[in-house]
Amino acid sequence: MSYPTVLPPASTPLERALEQAAAGVLDMPTPVRDVWSAWDCPEGHLPWLAWGLAITHWQTSWTLQRKREAVADAIPYHRRKGTRAAVEEVLGWHHPAFQVVEWWEAKPPREPHTFEVRAPADVITPDFLTIEKASAIIADVAAAKPLRSHFDFVQVLEAKARLFLAAGGMTGSLSRHDYTTVHDTSRDWSAVLQTEDGEPIYLPDGSDVLETA
Numbered sequence: 001m002s003y004p005t006v007l008p009p010a011s012t013p014l015e016r017a018l019e020q021a022a023a024g025v026l027d028m029p030t031p032v033r034d035v036w037s038a039w040d041c042p043e044g045h046l047p048w049l050a051w052g053l054a055i056t057h058w059q060t061s062w063t064l065q066r067k068r069e070a071v072a073d074a075i076p077y078h079r080r081k082g083t084r085a086a087v088e089e090v091l092g093w094h095h096p097a098f099q100v101v102e103w104w105e106a107k108p109p110r111e112p113h114t115f116e117v118r119a120p121a122d123v124i125t126p127d128f129l130t131i132e133k134a135s136a137i138i139a140d141v142a143a144a145k146p147l148r149s150h151f152d153f154v155q156v157l158e159a160k161a162r163l164f165l166a167a168g169g170m171t172g173s174l175s176r177h178d179y180t181t182v183h184d185t186s187r188d189w190s191a192v193l194q195t196e197d198g199e200p201i202y203l204p205d206g207s208d209v210l211e212t213a
Contacts, residue, residue, distance in 0.1 A: 038072035046071060054078070056143045057090060086144040087117075094137050097123040113149050117141055121157040129155065142194075150194055 003023035007015055034040040041049050046067050050058045053074035062070070080086040084100060091098035099118040103110035110116075117137070119129055138153055145151060193201045193211065202208070 038068050038074075041068075041071070050074070057093070057140050081144055082146045084115075087115075087141055090140040090144045091117065091137070093140070094133070095119075095124055095128070098137075113146075115145075115149060115151045117151055117153045119153070119155045121155050124155070 003020055005011075005016060005019060007019055011019075035042070035045055036049065038049070043064055046064075047058065047060075049071055050067070053071060055070055055074050055077075058067075058070065077086070077089075080089070084102070088098075088100055091100070097120050099120070100115060101118055102115045103112055106116065134153065141151060141153075195201060
């Protein structure tokens with residue numbers, strides 16, 4: 001198929017060939033206004049539209065409906081980025097049981113502008129929280145969090161107890177279990193400078209990481 005030329009008569013064969021090749025690439029049967037529509041864009045063009053709208057959480061495994069919803073929500077989502085609501089939103093995509101605990105909510109309080117992403121071990125099991133899954137969650141949180149905030153991703157086990165009383169001639173027993181705790185003396189990663197993807201920033205010689213003053 002040949003396309004109408006806009007080149008002058010003195011153009012070279014190479015120039016005319018390049019023009020035809022470029023015209024073939026740019027020949028789109030779909031109107032441009034539809035290509036920029038989340039609901040009318042051809043399925044094959046959706047990843048490019050997502051890239052054009054700077055969607056960082058795109059997954060090729062999503063259904064077509066989910067992809068269109070993500071594109072339609074791109075601009076509103078960019079308005080929510082940098083807030084706790086945005087962090088909780090991206091965590092909800094992975095599992096509804098994830099918890100966000102900000103520095104002033106922790107006991108004892110953490111350093112300002114830090115927070116924890118907690119995964120309850122009794123709900124979010126190791127077979128779900130694989131290394132690949134954890135890496136994807138950390139990347140999504142790093143893209144959604146406030147730029148100045150640092151976070152830790154931890155799996156927690158909460159123990160809950162109940163007291164039962166019974167009347168009558170029943171005998172009972174009382175048992176005591178002792179637990180020990182270990183103080184973590186490793187580096188305080190909340191004080192380490194990080195990139196937008198949550199990776200630590202190293203010194204030029206790679207000997208150590210940069211920390212906040």
